[in-house]
Amino acid sequence: MDSRFTRAKSPVLERALGRPRSELSLAAFALLFSELVQYCQRRVASVAELQARLARLGHHVGLRALDALVARERPGRRETKVLGVLLFVKGPLWRALFGREADKLEQANDDDRTFYVIEREPLVNTFVSVPRENSSLNCAAFAAGLLEAVLGASGFPARVSAHWHKGTTLMIKFDEAVIARDKSLEGR
Amino acid sequence: MSRSPGRKQENNKISRELFVLTYGALVAQLCKDYEKDEDVNTCLDRMGYGIGIRLIDDFLARSGVKKCRSYSETADMIAQVAFKMYLGVTPSVSCTSAAGNEFSLILDKNPLVDFVEELPAERASLCYCNLLCGVIRGALEMVHLAAEVTFLQDRLKGDAVTEIGITFLRKPEDRKHKR
Numbered sequence: 001m002d003s004r005f006t007r008a009k010s011p012v013l014e015r016a017l018g019r020p021r022s023e024l025s026l027a028a029f030a031l032l033f034s035e036l037v038q039y040c041q042r043r044v045a046s047v048a049e050l051q052a053r054l055a056r057l058g059h060h061v062g063l064r065a066l067d068a069l070v071a072r073e074r075p076g077r078r079e080t081k082v083l084g085v086l087l088f089v090k091g092p093l094w095r096a097l098f099g100r101e102a103d104k105l106e107q108a109n110d111d112d113r114t115f116y117v118i119e120r121e122p123l124v125n126t127f128v129s130v131p132r133e134n135s136s137l138n139c140a141a142f143a144a145g146l147l148e149a150v151l152g153a154s155g156f157p158a159r160v161s162a163h164w165h166k167g168t169t170l171m172i173k174f175d176e177a178v179i180a181r182d183k184s185l186e187g188r
Numbered sequence: 189m190s191r192s193p194g195r196k197q198e199n200n201k202i203s204r205e206l207f208v209l210t211y212g213a214l215v216a217q218l219c220k221d222y223e224k225d226e227d228v229n230t231c232l233d234r235m236g237y238g239i240g241i242r243l244i245d246d247f248l249a250r251s252g253v254k255k256c257r258s259y260s261e262t263a264d265m266i267a268q269v270a271f272k273m274y275l276g277v278t279p280s281v282s283c284t285s286a287a288g289n290e291f292s293l294i295l296d297k298n299p300l301v302d303f304v305e306e307l308p309a310e311r312a313s314l315c316y317c318n319l320l321c322g323v324i325r326g327a328l329e330m331v332h333l334a335a336e337v338t339f340l341q342d343r344l345k346g347d348a349v350t351e352i353g354i355t356f357l358r359k360p361e362d363r364k365h366k367r
Contacts, residue, residue: 012302012303022299023201023202023204024202024204024207024274024275025200025202025273026200026201027200027243029207031238031239031242032207032210032214032239035235036210038238039218039231057210057214058213060209060212060213060217061209061212064209064212064303096203096205097203097205098202098206
């Protein structure tokens with residue numbers, strides 16, 4: 001602990017939180033993601049476990065991406081309503097991380113806890129060739145984990161899973177408490 | 189000469205944060221799975237190798253560079269074209285041996301450690317960016333240049349700069365063939 005005070009401050013901490021300075025090549029990310037999936041695949045025994053591992057990695061990314069993003073996109077304000085945070089996810093978050101907004105945001109007809117974020121071609125699946133007929137593996141489980149971390153850390157705990165439906169659908173199921181709180185906020 | 193893919197996604201750029209954070213998640217997962225730093229370093233190198241052998245195709249296709257005629261030209265190409273294309277930085281190159289087969293790339297800005305302040309105390313000998321070494325090694329091998337690539341200095345470990353050393357293994361014979 002002592003060395004922290006005697007050593008010169010790390011330049012990383014001193015940097016201003018400006019706009020992201022540059023973009024990197026998709027090929028590099030695609031290959032990194034492929035190695036990541038291959039690494040996970042070697043250590044699991046089932047598709048469900050593989051998706052769980054990918055979700056955990058996405059979780060790691062989501063937690064860390066959120067703070068910087070909120071500070072940049074919504075300075076001084078916090079999303080307190082479910083719809084607000086979902087629109088934030090669909091728009092600024094997706095744009096900052098994946099370069100474009102998610103295609104659609106829908107609510108389930110019969111369940112007010114469930115929402116769907118739909119993308120025809122998720123960025124992480126750009127070079128993944130697992131057609132939906134062959135396997136239930138959807139590498140967008142990474143994006144699902146990312147989204148789960150973002151929602152959880154924003155105060156809207158939920159379960160997010162990836163499905164093959166209209167392209168790729170991320171199904172978000174909020175906790176009961178979240179919906180109850182949202183309803184009581186509306187009542188005011 | 190640009191081919192139109194006709195796909196919805198024409199932009200082949202991604203957010204730097206996504207890439208850097210994904211790499212961080214990968215290293216964190218490796219640290220959880222392996223106890224020894226050497227194992228993590230080896231694993232990163234191996235994964236980098238897997239990436240490098242395929243990245244070279246993308247590099248050659250997009251940069252359209254001609255065949256390099258000497259080791260120093262190769263090292264320059266890696267630093268000025270490849271690093272610029274994939275990481276957006278340009279390390280400086282210097283030749284560190286009289287025989288002309290050892291080079292060092294000095295990175296003063298390394299995007300992979302954008303969010304890394306320091307290594308934890310129990311991971312003091314972790315080469316966080318070891319993936320890069322594997323990538324360079326794999327890519328060079330696919331163009332028939334055997335090389336050893338290691339980190340000579342690492343800012344995360346307290347050195348002043350981050351330095352990658354490339355040692356070409358074959359004898360630097362005269363490669364200037366008549367065309």
